[in-house]
Amino acid sequence: MSSKTYDRIAPLYDALDFAYEVGWKRRLRSLVFAGTAGRILDAGAGTGCNMPLYPDGSEVVALDNSAAMLERAATRAARLGRSVDIRHGDLLDTGFPDGHFDHIVATFVFCVLPEPLQEPALRELARICRPGGTIRILDYTTSRRTPARIWMRAVSPWLRFAFAARYDASYESRLPAAGLETVESRHVFGDMVKLLVSRPVSAAARQSAA
Ligand SMILES: C[S@@+](CC[C@H](N)C(=O)[O-])C[C@H]1O[C@@H](n2cnc3c(N)ncnc32)[C@H](O)[C@@H]1O
Numbered sequence: 001m002s003s004k005t006y007d008r009i010a011p012l013y014d015a016l017d018f019a020y021e022v023g024w025k026r027r028l029r030s031l032v033f034a035g036t037a038g039r040i041l042d043a044g045a046g047t048g049c050n051m052p053l054y055p056d057g058s059e060v061v062a063l064d065n066s067a068a069m070l071e072r073a074a075t076r077a078a079r080l081g082r083s084v085d086i087r088h089g090d091l092l093d094t095g096f097p098d099g100h101f102d103h104i105v106a107t108f109v110f111c112v113l114p115e116p117l118q119e120p121a122l123r124e125l126a127r128i129c130r131p132g133g134t135i136r137i138l139d140y141t142t143s144r145r146t147p148a149r150i151w152m153r154a155v156s157p158w159l160r161f162a163f164a165a166r167y168d169a170s171y172e173s174r175l176p177a178a179g180l181e182t183v184e185s186r187h188v189f190g191d192m193v194k195l196l197v198s199r200p201v202s203a204a205a206r207q208s209a210a
Helices: 003-033 067-080 115-128 146-163 203-209
Strands: 039-043 059-064 085-088 101-107 129-140 180-189 193-200
Touching: 003 067, 003 101, 003 129, 003 146, 003 180, 003 193, 039 115, 059 067, 067 085, 101 115, 115 129, 129 180
Parallel strands: 039 059, 039 101, 059 085, 101 129
Antiparallel strands: 129 193, 180 193
16 A cells, blocks of 8 residues: 555544544554553554553554654654654564564554555564564454445445545455464454454464474
């Protein structure tokens, strides 16, 4: 995904998303961070909507490939009085050492990554997550219920236009190929949004599977 889309919409992002944020996203963000501590990566941090949930005492890197989104994240961090390491970079090639983070969080990021980048992105996150650490994805899934499916189909053109996003990204089915195993997978807003917690498959488990 080109960072140009988000550079362009950065000034409007929070306003465009306001109703969703207040209506339900804020509540779900707290589920993502429950039980996290230590070194945390907020991958695709955007304007920093997750910042109020960063656990006290944690060391968080907020990474994004849109400089304009990060400018707003920096303003938010200052307003909240939080010390956050705000970095411009690509989550497909973060440059962090293997096993660097205790937890990695990606909220509404896989819905904007094109299909061919879903697995490479998961691989990179698996690489920089320590053994026993977790990767927590909060993102859309396609509903199985007809009314919700119809609603999602109707809103899809807006989602694509405003956020370059879609509801049917394939991140969950790609976990095994990326060297990740599922710890928890549950719907957290109807069956339209999922919290997916995974962890890197241990070397021992990889060997016994081979
Ligand atoms: C829909 S926004 C979500 C932002 C934030 N996580 C939230 O929950 O509000 C998606 C974010 O992912 C970022 N992004 C997309 N592709 C990226 C990549 N390859 N590397 C880093 N950030 C990326 C975009 O710039 C944008 O800020």
